[in-house]
Amino acid sequence: xxxxxxxxxxxxxxxxxxxxxxxxxxxxxxxxxxxxxxxxxxxxxxxxxxxxxxxxxxxxxxxxxxxxxxxxxxxxxxxxxxxxxxxxxxxxxxxxxxxxxxxxxxxxxxxxxxxxxxxxxxxxxxxxxxxxxxxxxxxxxxxxxxxxxxxxxxxxxxxxxxxxxxxxxxxxxxxxxxxxxxxxxxxxxxxxxxxxxxxxxxxxxxxxxxxxxxxxxxxxxxxxxxxxxxxxxxxxxxxxxxxxxxxxxxxxxxxxxxxxxxxxxxxxxxxxxxxxxxxxxxxxxxxxxxxxxxxxxxxxxxxxxxxxxxxxxxxxxxxxxxxxxxxxxxxxxxxxxxxxxxxxxxxxxxxxxxxxxxxxxxxxxxxxxxxxxxxxxxxxxxxxxxxxxxxxxxxxxxxxxxxxxxxxxxxxxxxxxxxxxxxxxxxxxxxxxxx
Numbered sequence: 001x002x003x004x005x006x007x008x009x010x011x012x013x014x015x016x017x018x019x020x021x022x023x024x025x026x027x028x029x030x031x032x033x034x035x036x037x038x039x040x041x042x043x044x045x046x047x048x049x050x051x052x053x054x055x056x057x058x059x060x061x062x063x064x065x066x067x068x069x070x071x072x073x074x075x076x077x078x079x080x081x082x083x084x085x086x087x088x089x090x091x092x093x094x095x096x097x098x099x100x101x102x103x104x105x106x107x108x109x110x111x112x113x114x115x116x117x118x119x120x121x122x123x124x125x126x127x128x129x130x131x132x133x134x135x136x137x138x139x140x141x142x143x144x145x146x147x148x149x150x151x152x153x154x155x156x157x158x159x160x161x162x163x164x165x166x167x168x169x170x171x172x173x174x175x176x177x178x179x180x181x182x183x184x185x186x187x188x189x190x191x192x193x194x195x196x197x198x199x200x201x202x203x204x205x206x207x208x209x210x211x212x213x214x215x216x217x218x219x220x221x222x223x224x225x226x227x228x229x230x231x232x233x234x235x236x237x238x239x240x241x242x243x244x245x246x247x248x249x250x251x252x253x254x255x256x257x258x259x260x261x262x263x264x265x266x267x268x269x270x271x272x273x274x275x276x277x278x279x280x281x282x283x284x285x286x287x288x289x290x291x292x293x294x295x296x297x298x299x300x301x302x303x304x305x306x307x308x309x310x311x312x313x314x315x316x317x318x319x320x321x322x323x324x325x326x327x328x329x330x331x332x333x334x335x336x337x338x339x340x341x342x343x344x345x346x347x348x349x350x351x352x353x354x355x356x357x358x359x360x361x362x363x364x365x366x367x368x369x370x371x372x373x374x375x376x377x378x379x380x381x382x383x384x385x386x387x388x389x390x391x392x393x394x395x396x397x398x399x400x401x402x403x404x405x406x407x408x409x410x411x412x413x414x415x416x417x418x419x420x421x422x423x424x425x426x427x428x429x430x431x432x433x434x435x
Contacts, residue, residue, distance in 0.1 A: 023113045038104055041076055041087065042095075042123040048085055054078035076124045082131055087124040096122035213350040214390055215357050217423060224365040224419045227391070228357045234292050241320040244287040247272070260291065261298035261319050265375040268294050271362055286362060293358050295319045297376065299327045300351055303343045327351075352376070352386050356417070360390070364405050365419040366397060387417035388426050394418075 036056045057075040076087040101120035108115070142150070155167050216232035231239065250256040253273055257263050260272075268290055275286045295316070302315050312324050331351045332341035343351075355376075359367045373383035384394050394415050402409065 021112065023111075024116065025113065026116045026118055029118065036074070038106065038117070039074065039076055040102055040104060040121050040123045042125050043085075044125060045128055046083075048078060048083075049080060052078050052080055052085070054085075074124070076126065079131075084129045084131060085126045086129070088127045091125040091127070092122065095125060212389070212425070213346060214353045217391075219423055221423065222421050224421050225361070227419065227421060227423050228361075230289075230361070233354050233357055234289075235326060238292075238320070238323045238326050239288065241322040242288045242291055243320075244284055244291060247276070247287055259318060260294040261316055262294045262301065265294065265297055265372075267359070267368065267371045267375050268297075289358055289362055292323070293355055293362075295323055296327065296351060296355050296358075299324070299331070300348070300355075300376070303332060303341075304348075306340075306342075309341055349386065352378075352383075353390060356383075356386055356390060360392070360417065360419050363416075366401065366405055366416045367392075368414070369394075369417040370415070384417070390417075390419065391423045391425055392417040392419045 036058075039056060041054075054076055055078065057077065059073045059075075073089075074087075075089070078085045100122055102123065103116060103120050105114050105116045107113075152167050152171075155163050159167070215228045217228055218226055221227045234242075246259045247256055250259060253269070256272055256276075257269055260268060262268070271290055272287070275283055275290065278286065298316055298319065299312075302312065307315075309328065312328070313321060316324060328341055331347045332343050333347065334341050356367065356369070356372065359369075359372055367387070369383045369387050370380045373380045376383075387394060395418055396413060396415055397405070397407065397411070397418075399409075399412075402412065
């Protein structure tokens with residue numbers, strides 16, 4: 001009995017299945033023509049049940065039946081009793097653009113073959129839609145007022161003392177538009193009444209132009225020679241008082257230099273010598289202008305320190321008295337409580353603008369401002385700013401302009417102050433608000 005019991009308790013062992021080899025191969029192509037083939041999907045939020053059936057759809061505009069690396073026009077869709085799943089084309093393209101690629105292998109259990117598809121694929125990102133919520137309309141976005149009201153409620157409940165104080169301060173400064181509805185007509189009437197005496201835009205522009213530290217100008221002139229009229233800079237009584245006979249009687253450049261009130265200007269000295277080669281009528285006119293420029297330079301050098309009015313004829317012996325009196329009245333002023341005239345930075349700027357306007361006329365409205373700045377012991381940047389205030393553009397001259405002005409090619413890289421018509425003053429730059 002014991003042996004029978006023992007033999008009955010032993011179970012017959014199952015024989016081991018013979019090992020099967022797995023064969024790997026690479027498919028000649030991903031799918032056959034006209035078929036879709038396997039696709040790779042990703043479930044970012046939840047996984048669909050294994051029994052969920054999916055279908056693939058292609059847009060009608062697609063003509064190629066075989067997908068490729070960039071073919072994201074395929075739509076993968078499926079649904080369960082509660083959820084609809086559909087591929088999101090935008091998200092799928094974003095993932096594909098990030099370089100996310102996978103190689104798909106298909107295992108055939110019957111033949112123990114693993115077939116590797118030759119084309120890497122990007123996953124299709126699925127998005128879900130709950131069927132029970134499709135009929136519910138989306139809540140409208142909160143208005144700005146509702147948003148601030150909800151934010152203030154959160155701040156009052158959970159905010160710090162500092163945050164609560166800021167909320168109360170904003171509430172105190174908030175304007176109640178509803179309370180203003182009844183008084184808006186009175187407010188607008190008060191504004192209109194107060195604005196009766198204000199200037200219009202054109203009047204404000206005319207006032208700003210009249211206060212510019214430049215000679216009298218014409219905004220309608222079509223010729224640069226008419227923008228700053230000559231007698232607006234040199235009044236006719238002074239023009240008649242200027243004499244250039246001494247330049248004709250001088251026998252050398254040195255003697256002509258001694259006639260000038262200001263002898264330290266290379267710009268003036270060079271122009272004097274080149275003018276002596278012109279015709280008599282043009283030469284006389286240009287020599288008068290150059291002598292007046294030299295007089296203004298000498299006047300500026302003399303009045304930049306303290307001076308006495310009676311001493312000017314002695315310090316400027318070659319300058320006519322009418323010119324000295326005119327320069328004193330236009331470019332100096334007497335401080336309060338004093339009878340002695342003095343210059344100011346604003347008046348000095350006006351004097352420099354008058355000098356440059358005459359220099360532009362002599363240089364055919366393309367002045368070498370850097371040489372003039374050196375003669376006046378000024379930085380080229382300051383002289384450039386004065387040129388711009390006159391309406392000039394700082395630029396290099398082209399070959400045609402150099403030929404017209406008789407300038408050599410060696411000055412091609414030098415910048416000049418060029419005045420063009422019609423006159424355009426530089427626009428004021430608005431300062432950035434500082435926080």
